[in-house]
Amino acid sequence: MNWAVFALGFWGVAWWINLRLAKMPRSRVTSFAIPALFGITLLVLWEGAVRGFGVNPVLLPAPSAIAVRFATSIPILWTDFAQTFIKGALSGYLIGCGAAFLTAIAVDRSPFLQKGLLPVGNFVAALPIIGMAPILVMWFGFDWQSKSAVVVVMVFFPMLVNTVQGLQASDHMQRDLMHTYGASYPQALMRLRLPAAMPFVFNGLKICTTLALIGAIVAEFFGSPIKGMGFRISTEVGRLALDMVWAEIAVAALAGSAFYGCVAMIEKAVTFWHPSQRRG
Amino acid sequence: MIWLRSSLLPILTVVAAIFVLWYAGAVGLNSKWAYDKANRAGVTLSFSELVADTWSQEKPKLPGPHQVAAEIWKTTGAMVLRGKAFSKRSLIFHGWITLSATMLGFVLGTGFGILLAIGIVHNRAMDMSVMPWVIASQTIPILAIAPMVVVVMNSIGFSGLVPKSIISMYLSFFPVVVGMTKGLRSPDAMQMDQMRTWNASKWQTLIRLRLPSSMPYLFTSLKVGIAASLVGAIVGELPINQDGGLGARMLVGSYYSQTIQIWSALLTAAALAAVLVGIVGLVQGATLKRMGMAR
Numbered sequence A: 001m002n003w004a005v006f007a008l009g010f011w012g013v014a015w016w017i018n019l020r021l022a023k024m025p026r027s028r029v030t031s032f033a034i035p036a037l038f039g040i041t042l043l044v045l046w047e048g049a050v051r052g053f054g055v056n057p058v059l060l061p062a063p064s065a066i067a068v069r070f071a072t073s074i075p076i077l078w079t080d081f082a083q084t085f086i087k088g089a090l091s092g093y094l095i096g097c098g099a100a101f102l103t104a105i106a107v108d109r110s111p112f113l114q115k116g117l118l119p120v121g122n123f124v125a126a127l128p129i130i131g132m133a134p135i136l137v138m139w140f141g142f143d144w145q146s147k148s149a150v151v152v153v154m155v156f157f158p159m160l161v162n163t164v165q166g167l168q169a170s171d172h173m174q175r176d177l178m179h180t181y182g183a184s185y186p187q188a189l190m191r192l193r194l195p196a197a198m199p200f201v202f203n204g205l206k207i208c209t210t211l212a213l214i215g216a217i218v219a220e221f222f223g224s225p226i227k228g229m230g231f232r233i234s235t236e237v238g239r240l241a242l243d244m245v246w247a248e249i250a251v252a253a254l255a256g257s258a259f260y261g262c263v264a265m266i267e268k269a270v271t272f273w274h275p276s277q278r279r280g
Numbered sequence B: 001m002i003w004l005r006s007s008l009l010p011i012l013t014v015v016a017a018i019f020v021l022w023y024a025g026a027v028g029l030n031s032k033w034a035y036d037k038a039n040r041a042g043v044t045l046s047f048s049e050l051v052a053d054t055w056s057q058e059k060p061k062l063p064g065p066h067q068v069a070a071e072i073w074k075t076t077g078a079m080v081l082r083g084k085a086f087s088k089r090s091l092i093f094h095g096w097i098t099l100s101a102t103m104l105g106f107v108l109g110t111g112f113g114i115l116l117a118i119g120i121v122h123n124r125a126m127d128m129s130v131m132p133w134v135i136a137s138q139t140i141p142i143l144a145i146a147p148m149v150v151v152v153m154n155s156i157g158f159s160g161l162v163p164k165s166i167i168s169m170y171l172s173f174f175p176v177v178v179g180m181t182k183g184l185r186s187p188d189a190m191q192m193d194q195m196r197t198w199n200a201s202k203w204q205t206l207i208r209l210r211l212p213s214s215m216p217y218l219f220t221s222l223k224v225g226i227a228a229s230l231v232g233a234i235v236g237e238l239p240i241n242q243d244g245g246l247g248a249r250m251l252v253g254s255y256y257s258q259t260i261q262i263w264s265a266l267l268t269a270a271a272l273a274a275v276l277v278g279i280v281g282l283v284q285g286a287t288l289k290r291m292g293m294a295r
Helices: A002-023 A028-052 A063-072 A074-107 A111-125 A129-140 A144-167 A172-180 A185-220 A229-238 A242-270 B002-041 B047-054 B065-075 B077-081 B091-122 B124-138 B142-155 B161-184 B189-197 B202-236 B246-255 B259-290
Strands: none
Touching: A002 A028, A002 B124, A028 A063, A028 B124, A063 A074, A063 A242, A074 A111, A074 A144, A074 A185, A074 A229, A074 A242, A111 A144, A111 B002, A129 A144, A129 A185, A129 B202, A129 B246, A129 B259, A144 A185, A172 A185, A185 A229, A185 A242, A185 B142, A229 A242, A229 B142, A242 B142, B002 B047, B002 B065, B065 B077, B065 B091, B065 B259, B091 B124, B091 B161, B091 B202, B091 B246, B091 B259, B124 B161, B142 B161, B142 B202, B161 B202, B189 B202, B202 B246, B202 B259, B246 B259
16 A cells, blocks of 8 residues: 555655646756656556555556566567567568659659549548458468568558648749749759658658558567567467566557657758758 | 549549459459369360459459459348348448447547647646657557457456447547647637637636637547547457457458458448548538638
């Protein structure tokens, strides 16, 4: 019971500190400290609740138990990570986004195809494409190739829609200027329209990072070799070893955020001119 | 007529192209099995025989659209005609299970999302502590924990609808929080000042100004949210499949290589998603028009 009281006390103190911090002028320190403190508070509450009320570790393991499991099974986590993320998600992400980007440029010259592709692409992007997973696993076998294929299908349409929209982003004046310069189509594409499309392209790329990881993990629920994050999650759930499941989820969360962060950093370097990136 | 030519024709062209690719793919993927069969029977196939065979196999790698359509009709319309609309073999039964989990999760997720957004807008500490986590959580593959949620909830006695709708709730929750926070902040300084001139309380400002002006943002998020809800419900059905549902149908189909069954479940799910998003879109159109916000 002491643990629960301690956790509640910690919550109160942390909330009070956060209220004080929030009243201070917004700075780098406060905008980092406040969410960090909130996150730590959640972990302490979780730990305190599990220990204080003696929650069965089969239902909800404490964060400390998960951390211990994480530290002791790094080799397994690493092989799973390599199988699912590097082989499955990353290869599919590159192929899918690349194919969508090239398709968008290919249909760029035909307004007719664009008008047809945009609504269809928007429609398909809202569909539960993840349902393709069992079919693709059947086609491409149990290994990473099928996971990669699922990721390709999942990221293709969001990426396509964003790139097509991006290529239309330059306005008439700018295009007229290119025309006045006597720029050929490839020149106008390279110098004006592709750079102008970059914010949209990166928006698509960022959305696709999460989709890629989800696709690779969920596809493993339908059959996989005896490694991989999705495989581990579904088998360890079956054995009720939830600390291992949570460790896998921590890996997925870290990988997902790091992936997103990398794309966001590249975006910052490429679209430094865009208003959303400038600091005034 | 202009609308027909300028937007319907391109869409139809693209859809037709998809069908052509689909049929061609069916020939390509299924031809191996057709040749194997012909070899064993000791006959050589002419091209038209090959095509006819690849489009009518029982367990094809890629069933043709007409095969899937026939299966969907067999498990929906035909069963309704025989008065067995809710038998366990009918897609209406499975679709209904998925739909009810989706709707429960969607309603809960939207409700919590709106409440949290109101809290975030009115409390600076909450904004600064919760919002970064909400955004960070978007980068985490939440769907991956679906099986764990379902199994754990089952072991503490919740089964059936609730665990699935919790996943749906989780997935529809985040778009709503992000969209509503933006929407509730969308009134500009002039409008807020006007409310202050009228000595409106926080509650009155919320009801009279912030909520109405957040409607366009809300509906955009709702469209994303309801599609995500459906995906959540389908994935939630994967681990526990004796309860039925479209996800269970897909998994069982993949166990027994019933490709036509998988495809029909998949297309039913797609149709369901389209109808749900369409309904939200209709409500959006009607509401915004009523409020004078339609573009």
